[in-house]
Amino acid sequence: MVFPQTIKTNVIGTLNMLGLAKRVGARILLTSTSEVYGDPLIHPQPETYWGNVNPIGVRSCYDEGKRVAETLMFDYHRQHGIQIRIARIFNTYGPRMNIDDGRVVSNFIAQLKLLFALYRGEPLTVQKPGTQTRSFCYVSDMVDGLIRLMEGENTGPLINPEIEIKMVENTPDDPRQRKPDISKAKELLGWEPKVKLRDGLPLMEEDFRSRLGVPKRN
Ligand SMILES: O=C(O)[C@H]1O[C@H](OP(=O)(O)OP(=O)(O)OC[C@H]2O[C@@H](n3ccc(=O)[nH]c3=O)[C@H](O)[C@@H]2O)[C@H](O)[C@@H](O)[C@@H]1O
Numbered sequence: 001m002v003f004p005q006t007i008k009t010n011v012i013g014t015l016n017m018l019g020l021a022k023r024v025g026a027r028i029l030l031t032s033t034s035e036v037y038g039d040p041l042i043h044p045q046p047e048t049y050w051g052n053v054n055p056i057g058v059r060s061c062y063d064e065g066k067r068v069a070e071t072l073m074f075d076y077h078r079q080h081g082i083q084i085r086i087a088r089i090f091n092t093y094g095p096r097m098n099i100d101d102g103r104v105v106s107n108f109i110a111q112l113k114l115l116f117a118l119y120r121g122e123p124l125t126v127q128k129p130g131t132q133t134r135s136f137c138y139v140s141d142m143v144d145g146l147i148r149l150m151e152g153e154n155t156g157p158l159i160n161p162e163i164e165i166k167m168v169e170n171t172p173d174d175p176r177q178r179k180p181d182i183s184k185a186k187e188l189l190g191w192e193p194k195v196k197l198r199d200g201l202p203l204m205e206e207d208f209r210s211r212l213g214v215p216k217r218n
Contacts, residue, residue: 003061010065011072018076027083029150030073034090034178035063044181047088057173077155085149090180094139094200095207105136105201109208123164127174130167135179138195138203148189 014030021028037045038053053063070086077084093105100110111122185191209216 003058006061007065007068010062010069014069014072018072018082021082022076022080027085027150028073029085029087029146030069031146032066032070032086032088033062034088034180035059035175036067036070036088037175037178038063039173039175040178043177044179046181047184054173058171059173085155087146087149088180089142090137090178091134092137092139092142094204096139097204099208099211104134105204106208109201109205112205123166125166125168127170128167129170131176132174133177133179136197136200137193138197138200141191141193141195144194145185145189145191148191152189154188 017028020026034045036053037049037051040049041052042049051067053067054060055064073084073086076082091103091105093103097103097106099106108124111124182192208214
């Protein structure tokens with residue numbers, strides 16, 4: 001996270017794009033984030049929840065940046081009648097992710113000693129306390145949901161006993177529990193995820209293998 005640049009991109013970038021959308025009369029999508037809920041106090045998180053965000057912490061540039069971006073979207077919608085769509089994206093994974101992006105699924109796949117002996121061969125880094133939860137969405141389900149939103153009218157088993165696990169320090173304000181309440185997406189977009197984590201992870205592993213040139217072990 002690069003602090004001022006992160007908030008600048010979210011706020012000024014959204015403002016610029018809203019100006020463009022207004023000028024050309026385009027419908028605009030903001031890919032927002034589950035981070036607008038911060039470290040949520042209610043589970044699962046419905047769209048009506050206003051969140052629990054630390055405004056001055058190390059994650060704030062991202063969380064608050066996206067919150068302001070959402071505010072700008074609604075202000076432009078109310079004031080200028082722009083057609084807006086906002087998707088609060090929860091943790092997404094799948095092929096073609098940056099191998100070194102530091103997110104948990106890419107880290108774990110890249111670190112798997114048995115699978116990627118030629119590459120990293122590191123222990124899995126579990127950030128403390130290790131009891132945090134997330135809901136992972138496979139990339140094709142995410143894209144399907146975004147297309148439905150834009151076209152609509154409304155705004156595996158990785159753990160192996162041989163794998164070494166290392167408990168490492170976490171970043172401050174890491175949400176302890178995160179799970180979306182998807183009933184509105186089901187009702188308004190007819191959307192629900194189709195790809196199970198068990199099926200999506202091998203597809204991502206295969207992609208990482210081919211990009212790193214690591215053959216599959218038998
Ligand atoms: O990938 C995403 O889609 C999300 O990535 C981040 O959200 P975060 O939940 O922090 O994602 P990760 O960095 O993948 O962390 C998830 C959990 O795994 C833990 N983790 C991460 C990396 C690791 O090597 N080990 C590990 O235990 C973290 O402490 C955290 O509790 C962004 O902040 C979200 O906006 C975005 O939606």
